[in-house]
Amino acid sequence: VSGNGDIIRLSREEDENMLHAAVVNLGALGIITKVTLDIEKTFEVRQDVFQNLPLESLKENFDAILSGGYSVSLFTDWQDDLISQVWVKRKVDDQIEELGNDYFGAIAAERNLHPITELSSENCTEQMGVPGPWYDRLPHFKMGFTPSSGEELQSEFFVPKENALAAILTLEKRREEIYPQLMITEIRTIAADNLWMSPCYQQDCVAIHFTWKQNPKEVGELITMIEMELEPFEYRPHWGKLFSISPSLLASRYEKLPEFIALCKKLDPEGKFKNDYLNLNIYS
Template identity: 65%
Template sequence: MKRNEFLKTSSMLVAGSMFSPLISCTSQAKNVRKNWAGNYQYQAPEYYEPKTVDELLTVMKRAGKRKALGSCHCFNDIADSPLAQISTKNFNKLLSIDEQAMTVTVEAGARYGQFAPELDKKGYALHNLASLPHISVAGACATATHGSGVKNGNLSSAVSGLELVTAKGDVVNLTRANDAQLFNGAVVGLGALGIITKMTLDIQKTYQVRQDLFQDLPLQSLLDHFEEILASGYSVSLFTDWQDKKISQVWVKRKVEADTKSMGPDLFGAKAATKNLHPITKLSAENCTEQMGVPGPWYERLPHFKMGFTPSSGEELQSEYFVPKMHAVEAFQALEKMGSIIYPQLMISEIRTIAADSFWMSPCRNQDSVAFHFTWKQNWEEVSKILPQIEAELAPFNARPHWGKLFKVDPKVLKERYEMLPEFLQLARMYDPQGHFRNKFLDLNIYVR
């Protein structure tokens, strides 16, 4: 599947009632549905697109095994089901803004890039965004997807409330203020508890951001000034191919204040870029958000890619690992020694920071973290050989993989690294006692003995 099909969202109604399964048109072959990168073909034989909670409840009564499907951004089978996928694509509206509580309530399938402009027009903003604005709110939060910034939690850290439809058809509302324990278990829920229909997010007054880019940061400068470099902006990303003893690009995103000044021509030995850049330097920056220090709205600068364009480089695979920030330099050095192994299958790596949160299944629970992200060539046979080697190098730091990306970590090891897993399993069994939302991914990685 070509990546430009990622933006297509049409589907075809099969003959029968309005609740008959739908066939998604995200690929050209009938009855075939794939994720946005085209590396995974969903196995669920049934597919539904309810438009209201009542329609969702009707579907839930008919479907046995089921799973919510968001923007199809995950690279593994976390959103698949043995029987039915229920898309949230029609749950895509900004519902309300509470100016007193400083929150916005959106439907679960809303994509950040869709409702952010409307939020901005009202004078408000979110604390952060991921590198892609194309992802859905519920899916991003359920998998602990993140942006960057030493003081910025992942996207789920903005959630103050959610509405969940359980396997029994109960509509459950949980809030940070009133249901602390259940709430901390449910926000990064991996789709195991039910189908989220709406979420309430913290907001703040709108702000502008500028992006300043620097090239060819010497490796030694990074090792000597790691924390200073990653704290040099509101959101900072490092891009590297693990070659030539350097970081190829440093993206520094800063809030624009009255006293915000140019960063100058040098950042710890990296030189200021003279033109807009794609994270993969040889590719065109046309699809990237505006750089060169030009101020713009938060939602047009915090992501790396524009909403109206297909992001990144084309067909790809992705993996990502989170390590405690205190061990980031050691982890970087361990990976840097693997450069000759990583490079042949790599497009680019990105390094970002994420502040700690309190969610049971978040990779950043109770620890400020640094994430090492790998965008791979779509060659799973070779990449699958490299991942265990990366995971072995990061094992001393108790690295946790991104739930929505590719990894090979032994499930028993995952169990050791998530101390709240037993409590999460109790919560899943409370909301889904018959295991309707269980699938191959959860059975392997979560319901492990």
């Protein structure tokens, strides 16, 4: 529903470019009332978790480690030159092989784990290689259960895949500052898309996610520091999490922003959907 109250239907068949413009719209284009999804045939996934991946192994095998499954997540607290956990999620088919007890130097877990190792794994989806439906393995946490720690602040930064290892090693140097306010960091790959305002617009990315303790002042200072460290790597922040990048620098990272703003003005000419967040980060 547009700012004028018109009902607008967007589809690939009618205007794929318009659809790409609107999928990540930050609430600026209107109110979404219905969504039609493409689906694929259901499949099963197994989830294997490994502990204590040496940082040196990550340096030497970065692409291989992160491409070892349908979805791979690294969890780290930036301590002891180790990646705390590696979660490897793989489609179950006739060709799937056992990964064994060693994954590039990380050792297979002997029980289900929470990404924050000291917390109970009760809320987490089944691990230990037990097959299950995709919807009960691809998420880290069970439906109906509290995700992560539940009481937290979050920030996430997307860097082009070719810059990712250098970005991670740069942040590793600031680990003693990061650690006191951190619950856990997750590192994962995300494929490129064609959505205008997506952080992964036309570039494969590695996302570096931070789950923070609820200390806004200290965390805010750390986010500013992290953004400064990531500046040479052309990062884009997650729109729905904490960031402090200037609007002008943010705008420079989104080549389709001028066209997106023009579309906003077309569908919401009176600015009914504007708010402080959009005024600062989009319209300014």
